[in-house]
Amino acid sequence: MFPLILCYVVLTIVRPQEYIPALIGVPVLPIVLALSFAAWIASGTGRPRAPQFPILLAFFAVLMVSEVANGWVGGVKDQLGKFGPVVLAFFMIAAACNTQRRILTLMSVMVLCATILSLHGIGQARSGIGWTDIPLGEDGRIQYVGIFNDPNDLGMLFVSVFPMACLLLKRGSPFGKALWLGCILVLLYGVRLTNSRGAMLGVLVVIGGYIWYRRGAIVAGVLGAAGLAVMKMLSSRMQELDAGEESASGRVDAWYEGLQMFKSHPLLGVGPGNFTDYNPLTAHNSFVLVLAETGFVGYVLWLMLIGYTFWMVATVLRLKPDPITDPERHAAWSVERPMALTLLLSLCGMFTCAFFLSRSYMIVLYVVLAIVTGFYLGARERIGGLPSFSMNESGMRWVPAAIGSIAGLFVLVSVLLRTEG
Structure with a gap:
């Protein structure tokens, strides 16, 4: 099963089926996913116990119910085809990636695939067109095929795997370190060639988060401010990072319209993919997009999915067994800690990008969430003493968290609109 999962990840990121003539039109991704699922069933590996599994299934159900509630029964089939593969991939990756070796292997594959896309962009920037026959964007920003046609999506991918590459660098042989x-x-x-402000901020958050963990908040804040100043010098778009700039203004307006959609359809939203039916510009914010398209029910579930995942890696980092009274657990924890920190930084960078992008249903986001889920389930067995998360015990806390975050979005948009004016 695991080799097929790796193959699926490669096809998802590199996407040769979309530019190699012999593969165009061949349903390569569905075939590999189906084979992976069949291998999973044949292996007899059951679904591990983690709240993310039922939450994701419930969110998937809300997507379909929201379509029906908004008058499109055919939306059930549409969501089965669009988000169904994401759910399957999440389940299989989370179930398979429960050992350090497998997680490191998957990280290596993701980093190498993302590097290939970056090399494509470098060639594209030099010659004006990449080997996929995709030209450089009109605004001079690099792009790829399929789900990475938007420079912002490329930037989000690069930011997500950046901490993974740093972990591999620390653990590699001399040749591996060079690679x-x-x-x-x-x-x-x-990232620089994407000229994505969200991606640049994501890199800054990853580096700042690492410094914060190692050196404290004050050092991280000072160096973060210096890093932001450097990024503004390197990128013309970073120099325009204010609510009055045209692109930023359009985003704020889209956030406002998304909140109005939520007010008019508070329970199940306007339906997945229907945001642009109400506003010409997409939400440019994954949280606003989920809130507008799936309403309060979908938003709570999505927030739970993300929240539990962050909670898991934070729990590993906070454990810190005493090296004197419990040396065995401390030794086991010391092995798991670097990976927990890496995954936390990857999540932080990815969701920094997601806050400025409409990528609530994008496969890469769920692959990272699945890796974290599998890691925690494996870490519980390897360390011992880590809690099992149960929605019966902690599920209701996400309702006030969702209400608070929604209120925060309303306040943020109100402030930005006044600044813009």
Whole structure:
């Protein structure tokens, strides 16, 4: 099953089926996913116990119910085809990636695939067109095929795997260190070529988060401010990072319209994919998009999915067994800690990007969430003493958290609109 999962991830990111003539039109991704699912069933591996599994299924159900509630019964079939593969991929990756070795292997594959996309962008920036026959964007920003046709999506991918590449660099042999260092440099250059403000902020958050963990908040804040100043010098779009700038203004207006959609359809939203039926510009915010399209019910579930995932890696980092009274657990925790920190930084960078992008249903986001879920389930067995999360005990806390975050979005948009005016 695991080799098929790796193949599925490669096809999802590199997407040769979309530009190699012999593969165009062949349902390669569905075939590999179906084979992976069949291998999973044949292996007899059951669904591990983690709240993310029922939450994701419930969110999937809300997507379909929302379509029906908004008058499109055919939307059930549409969501089965669009989001169904995401659910299957999440389940299989989370079930399979419960050992450090498998997680590191999957990280290696993701970093190498993202590096290939960045190399494509570098060639595209130099010659004006990439080997996929995709030209450089009109605004001079690099792009790829399929789900990575938007430079912002490329940037989000690069940011998501950046911490993984850093972990691989630390653990690699001399040759491996050279390889992963090269990947890191190529990825960071790729972020610059995307000229994505969200991706640049994501890189800053990843680096700042690491410094915060190692050196404290004050050092991280000072260096973060310096890093932001450097990024503004390197990117013309970062220099326009204010609510009055045209692109930013359009985003704020889209956020406002998304909140109005929620007010008019508070329970189940306007339906997945229907945001642009009400506003010409997409939400440019994954949280606003889920809130507008799936209403309060879908938003709570989506927030739970994300919240439990962050909670898991934070729990591992906070454990810190005493090295004197419990040396065995401390030794086991010391092995797991770097990976927990890496995954936390990957989540932070990815959701920094997601806050400025409409990528609530994008496969890469759920792959990372699945890796974290599998990691925690494996870490519980390897360390011992880590809690099992149960929605019966902690599920209701997400309702006030959702209400508070929604109120925060309303306040933020109100402030930004006044600033814009």
